[in-house]
Amino acid sequence: MTSSLIHKATYEADNSFDSSIREAFQLLEPQLRPPFPLTIRTEPEYFNLNRAILYGILCETHLAKVHIKHLHGIVIDGYCFFTSLLCRVVDELYSKLVETVKVQLVYVTSVMIDVSAIGIDNLLVALLRQICGGDLSDANLWLCSEMVNIFRGKWECLLEEHPIILSSALYVFLRVLSDHCRVSLNSKLETLKQKEIDFCIRIFRDEFHLCLKIGRDVIRLLQDLVHVPEFQDLWKDLLLLPSSFKTSGFSDISQLYQSRTCSRYFLLRITxxxxxxxxxxxxxxxxxxxxxxxxxxxxxxxxxxxxxxxxxxxxxxxxxxxxxxxxxxxxxxxxxxxxxxxxxxxxxxxxxxxxxxxxxxxxxxxxxxxxxxxxxxxxxxxxxxxxxxxxxxxxxxxxxxxxxxxxxxxxxxxxxxxxxxxxxxxxxxxxxxxxxxxxxxxxxxxxxxxxxxxxxxxx
Structure with a gap:
């Protein structure tokens, strides 16, 4: 069975991770069709079934909802192992994934947010890291659009359960906006830019305490966007009206200058x-x-x-x-x-x-x-x-x-x-x-x- 997950040239060796989840799917395929067997599984069996279901969700798009219902029925670890598998797919295979698999990957990520899966913050970080700086290809812009849609659509849930991930997303979208704003007369990109701007401004205006989490580098990124009208107004308020951000203890931009940015933010911009x-x-x-x-x-x-x-x-x-x-x-x-x-x-x-x-x-x-x-x-x-x-x-x-x-x-x-x-x-x-x-x-x-x-x- 050839892989439906990744593009692979004939001269390339098999990818061990791709092989492991594909083999799990082949072995357990009869168990992935309703009615599902109601059996108590050992730990190795449980992990293997997770691998099989993952492959099914990503590669059998017409049966994805069935596989997800199956996953909901068998999960006993808060989706921890399943989410870790998704992280490996992103970290190790993303650049080789078939286009339909990338779409499924974003879809299942959204589902994992809805069920508050353990490790969903790590998965979102992994996806953010695949957004490449300076890359204006359709594939990269598609990922930017899908990720900003997730953060806008799941705002309340993420703000309540994983607020720090919103500061990570802010760092990424401030950075890529400086690339996107250098391009004009592109209607597709204009729509994306406005989504990114709206998301970033919302965090600054409504959740400024999350901006403070980033530290001084948030100012470095902002300065690349001072020509954007929405950020001009924001910059003026930062300098002249810091009280407008309604954040206890924040009274001057120098407080941000003197706050060191954690290394995890720099990793966000390196694949x-x-x-x-x-x-x-x-x-x-x-x-x-x-x-x-x-x-x-x-x-x-x-x-x-x-x-x-x-x-x-x-x-x-x-x-x-x-x-x-x-x-x-x-x-x-x-x-x-x-x-x-x-x-x-x-x-x-x-x-x-x-x-x-x-x-x-x-x-x-x-x-x-x-x-x-x-x-x-x-x-x-x-x-x-x-x-x-x-x-x-x-x-x-x-x-x-x-x-x-x-x-x-x-x-x-x-x-x-x-x-x-x-x-x-x-x-x-x-x-x-x-x-x-x-x-x-x-x-x-x-x-x-x-x-x-x-x-x-x-x-």
Missing amino acids: PEMEAHLRFLLAEVKIGSQTRYQVWFGRKFLNAPEKETVLIDIVRFICCAHHPSKDIIHSNVIPRWAVIGWLLKCCTKNHIEANVKLALFYDWLFFREDVDNIMNIEPAILLMVNSIPKYIHMTHNLLDFLFLVMDQYDIDRKDLILKGVSSALDVLERKGVVRSFDVLTSCDMLFSFLKEKLVKILS
């Missing part, structure tokens, strides 16, 4: 496949051997001009969600700063490059030693220091950008930003990430005005 390749690159590939891996990665994930925006997500992931062990740091594995240097060279558009640099320095601007992690700010300083002397233009560009953003990012809160950058520099030297900033301030190749600004901040 599991991309994450696996990045972690391999940063944990296994030796310095000097990285070029072919980088070329392959570029062809796989950055193979179109519009996909450059994912570079922003990748840099944020590397800085804040991938912290190598001491053994790796002291080995000859390619360091994070070197990979980020390569990613910066991949930028062909000025606005993308500026946002990648902002992603690199963002935690510097509001750094607090008692709140932030030094590993988040380490790659930027090491990239500047290690670019001397061979790539001095990189050091020039990064330092110049840092000073520019200190002056212009938020003019009304320049003191807060100066304090953050000063604190970051102090911690980097005191903790030994750099032995001394003399490597920069005494460098003859570095522009004198940059050295003067750095000395002033250090003093």
